[in-house]
Amino acid sequence: MSEQVTKEQINSVLWQAADTFRGKIDSSIYKDYILTMLFLKYMSDANKEHLEEYKKKYNGDEKRIQRALSRERFVLEDDVTFDYLYSKRNDPKIGEIINKALEKLEDENTGKLRGVFRNIDFNSESVLGKAKERNSMLRSVLEDFNKLTLKPSVVGREDVIGDSYQYMIERFASDAGKKGGEFFTPTMVSELLARLVQPEENDRIYDPTCGSGSLLIKVANQVPSKKVQIYGQERNGQTHALAIMNMYLHDIDDARLEWGDTLSNPLHLKDDKLMKFQRIVANPPFSLDKWAMGFAGETSADNKFKMDASLDPYRRFEWGVPPSSKGDYAFVQHMLYSLDEGGKMATILPHGVLFRGSSEGKIRKQILDMNLLDAVIGLPEGLFYGTGIPACIMVFQKNRTREDVLFIDASGEDNYEKGKNQNKLRDQDIQKIVDTYENYVTIEKYSYVATKDEIKENDYNLNIPRYVDTFEEEEPVDMAEVKQNINNIKSELQGIENKLQEYLKELGL
Template structure:
């Protein structure tokens, strides 16, 4: 039995492949090429291994071999395999050859992979440069990937490849800074959300701004049997493709990931055209999205103003968020998509807790309907490309209680400090989740606030109003201070006398 390929080996080859592009094009662009190639190599190696097995099993009976292959997860013809692309690595038309192979993969697997590669062009002069540079980059990329053995027998654990994909996405997110934060939630923050919503078997799990899908996968992993239904929607075409590949690499074959703007065009609808309902919802929507309602504007309207009636799903009847801050647009969409007894957790900027005007009105309505379960303040600098400290709001339908738990997990000791980025440790996550489950007041950490208190605060949910993290200073001992001053004066006199002596000796 040959040695198994380890996670580290795969990760290091992928990182090497990234070196081929580094310095030539922006990592937020070349990540798509590397992640696509990883996907192609994986389905190719799997297909190749199964083909060998069937040849042996059916002793070369072509008809039975083909029938068996047609039942595979992914069907590939020879010219769509990685080995074929590798054999053509020196061909002057290599970019075009890769594009054709991707098209073939899509066409052969149209039910699963329709349109997945439409946003990626391996022959693009504007992105990859003129023919000579482009060809040398692509040749290098194929040579890097040729070092990887991703056959199921070599990899063993199914999640190894999915986790490498995840690793690369996370590396690119930290690399891409500001842009990176848009398509990836750091893994420990995803883990925290997943444990807060605690999904159960047969739940429908939904993320309306799903990015590369990592958060959904974390939530699915909370259910040991993985028997859950996954739904997501993503506005960015490239990121939508990454999410679909990410699902397959994690063995989730029936995820329903749609492409489009969730606010103006939600695509998960039931048979009556109404918003589909989900037992668990998680999201890390873009913070304070400007012009969030533009999808409703229609053509040629100079001064567009969003009105509740423009939305066929009536999600903004509780109030229309300000045009420059879409946070509550996402929250209202999610609340309208939440099933009875369902639970959701959303990452948001702190402003949603206390900003006034229309946001204040929406917040009041949500509180009066008793939908808010908890507010959790997170440490600063957890997210890629933004130092803004965020919070998590947990909502639940049909709550049995009418108070709200506040947790302030932002102070020192509740996270690990990093040079550019802080991170949550396992113990920090456990502390938050345990406090949430016990739903209790803990000195300087959490507070259970009654609706009366919240009303008295005019529905302002700013965490310091409820959780007092102020540390008392030690009282000052004045006698001690006097003593200190006296001894400092004495030392000073001695030093001055010494200086005089030196100056005298030097005849100055």
């Protein structure tokens, strides 16, 4: 048995490989190169180990060895393996060689890896620079990865590589600031959403803006047997590729992840209607501007385009068309229309959705009148990459038996850990939110169960402070003490002034 490789060792080599690009390329771009290389190294090492096992098992019988290899998760010819690319690391056309290998790898595994590598170019002058600099960077990355052994017998637990992949995505998201939030939801927030929706065995779980897929994996992990079916859609091609690799590295081989704009072109359909899911989670882009441009067709160049409910063949906007500059309720309505009877969904949104008027107010009223909203949870500020604004989670459920709505204000300083660049939810903070939600109770200065009538009286405004009073009374001011402090300060000042006069006298001024 080889010596085990730890997650820390893998992470260290990965971060070292990332150093090759740092300072030259934006981390929101170079992450694709590092994570693709990690995936290729993992596939190559696993295949290499299995080939050694089959050679022993079948006493070198080539026919039986090849038959066994063809049943592996991935088919890898010699000229697409990491070892082959490493042997070519000094070739002046190394970028081209890597591209060809990835293209061939896709073609050989078209059912599983179709389109995974199409959006990444290892020979790109515009991203990686001119030939000399580009070749030197690629050689350095191949040399760094060559230090890693990712054979299953050496790595041990299957999820070690998945954890490292996740670790890198989170590091890149943190590095990339605003752009980081586009492909990654902070781990603890994903954990909270996953616990709130409580998935069950055989559920179909869906994320319409799935980013790198980490949120979906968190939800799947809530089911001990992992017997769930995962669906997602992502608009950004590179991020979609990351999500597919992420699934395989977490041993989820049957995830159905589509590439495209969920609002104008939803791709999870059944009999030309939106597919229904038992659990839905999402962290859509906050207040997405021009969210409806995909519906514009030929008129897209015409700035006068105005979205109309009739343009959507799936009739998702009949409760109201969200403002063109704020797509929040477009995603909410898409999710509600995709939610199965009795299904539950939780989504992260900016606080504006709770109280903004016009068409958003109309949509909100409709959702409340249909008794679909189960809870509103206010989160601490500074949890998300690239934005300091506090967000909330809205939990929805179809066929609710109760008519109340639970409000939780988890934004107080006792409910999170302050970080230098980013605040964090601790385990106890998540547990407190989940327990309060499951028990559905009013807790002074933390949560409040509001009746339908109270919400109506508030004109369907869901702003959390209207329901949860977190006001702390300040201790009464002791005026005698204040007066004494002022007198003390005055006499101190007098003393300093006298000293100053003495010094000036000594200096003859």
